[in-house]
Amino acid sequence: MSETIExxxxxxxxxxxxxxxxxxxxxxxxxxxxTRAVNAEVIELYWRIGQYLHQRIEADGWSKGTVEKLAAxxxxxxxxRNGFSAQNLWRMRQFFRAYPQDSKLSTLLREISWSSHLHIxxxxxxxxxxxxxxxxAAQQGWQVREVxxxxxxxxxxxxxxxxxxxxxxxRQLQPQAEQHFKDTYLLDFLALPDPHSxxxxxxxxxxxxxxxxxxxxxxxxxxxxxxxxxxxxxxxxLDLLFFHRGLNCLVAIELKVTAFxxxxxGKLNFYLEALDRDVRKPHENPAIGLLLCTSxxxxxxxxxxxxxxxxxxxxxxxxxxxxxxxxxxxxxELYALSAPTTAQDAKKSAVRKNTARTPRHNT
Numbered sequence: 001m002s003e004t005i006e007x008x009x010x011x012x013x014x015x016x017x018x019x020x021x022x023x024x025x026x027x028x029x030x031x032x033x034x035t036r037a038v039n040a041e042v043i044e045l046y047w048r049i050g051q052y053l054h055q056r057i058e059a060d061g062w063s064k065g066t067v068e069k070l071a072a073x074x075x076x077x078x079x080x081r082n083g084f085s086a087q088n089l090w091r092m093r094q095f096f097r098a099y100p101q102d103s104k105l106s107t108l109l110r111e112i113s114w115s116s117h118l119h120i121x122x123x124x125x126x127x128x129x130x131x132x133x134x135x136x137a138a139q140q141g142w143q144v145r146e147v148x149x150x151x152x153x154x155x156x157x158x159x160x161x162x163x164x165x166x167x168x169x170x171r172q173l174q175p176q177a178e179q180h181f182k183d184t185y186l187l188d189f190l191a192l193p194d195p196h197s198x199x200x201x202x203x204x205x206x207x208x209x210x211x212x213x214x215x216x217x218x219x220x221x222x223x224x225x226x227x228x229x230x231x232x233x234x235x236x237x238l239d240l241l242f243f244h245r246g247l248n249c250l251v252a253i254e255l256k257v258t259a260f261x262x263x264x265x266g267k268l269n270f271y272l273e274a275l276d277r278d279v280r281k282p283h284e285n286p287a288i289g290l291l292l293c294t295s296x297x298x299x300x301x302x303x304x305x306x307x308x309x310x311x312x313x314x315x316x317x318x319x320x321x322x323x324x325x326x327x328x329x330x331x332x333e334l335y336a337l338s339a340p341t342t343a344q345d346a347k348k349s350a351v352r353k354n355t356a357r358t359p360r361h362n363t
Contacts, residue, residue, distance in 0.1 A: 050096030157327035170311035260296035
């Protein structure tokens with residue numbers, strides 16, 4: 001008598017998605033923690049080697065030839081180990097000198113990769129510039145290619161020279177919001193013709209949504225394009241709708257392929273009101289609006305935003321890398337203007353700073 005073998009039944013699809021998905025989440029979480037732990041150990045090792053080399057060079061006069069012999073010795077004793085060439089050993093010493101033992105950035109150093117550190121060290125000049133890119137890379141989870149791109153785009157210079165333009169209402173409702181937005185968004189990855197239409201810009205942004213999200217920032221989550229809203233008996237379409245996890249609010253983005261005009265804010269304000277009344281959930285903060293245009297007059301923007309009652313920002317977008325040399329020159333001029341010109345000016349500046357820090361007591 002032949003025996004019938006019953007096939008093994010697979011779990012229902014819904015059960016698989018829920019139960020199996022949790023296991024995948026655990027695996028990915030463990031892998032991420034392991035990667036961060038390994039990176040922290042590598043950075044710690046390189047910093048300590050850099051410290052040792054610096055001490056030997058200063059105390060014992062180690063030369064370039066000595067470091068080359070050290071690299072050969074490591075290669076002989078640790079075959080198959082990469083990253084210990086003479087050139088990289090010198091970079092470790094540079095790394096230590098840039099961030100000494102008492103550096104306030106000591107914890108932050110371990111949060112980004114060695115390749116990212118090399119880009120930041122070799123392509124920045126000021127301590128505050130290095131700190132800026134390290135913090136951004138850690139907060140936004142940038143890979144080394146994105147770190148290089150942002151340095152090439154002069155993000156630090158652009159941020160210092162042109163902070164984002166926000167309405168009074170936004171600063172009152174969300175004091176931290178300006179930290180999550182830019183004055184200029186670099187969309188060089190779109191490969192748009194010049195000139196281009198709003199539909200071409202819209203379509204290209206959707207085709208490159210991942211890179212656009214990277215440019216916006218890590219906490220932005222995409223919700224929809226041409227998001228439908230009905231008010232009264234009319235239908236309206238919002239260009240792009242996102243959600244910001246850190247600010248806990250919807251973010252409406254309206255696109256303009258012209259220079260900013262004050263009347264552009266009228267429609268954006270209307271969309272924000274509709275979102276707050278009909279879309280926003282009870283636990284969420286009021287929606288924020290971002291008007292993205294090709295260019296803007298800063299004074300016109302300031303006037304337009306000062307009286308609007310909506311939490312909104314006006315920013316411009318660029319489809320080509322800016323002239324970083326020109327940005328650096330402008331930043332140098334700004335620093336020169338703000339720096340004390342004489343010893344007496346420096347003394348007055350120090351007194352003003354100390355006075356500002358000292359709490360006043362009524363007698």
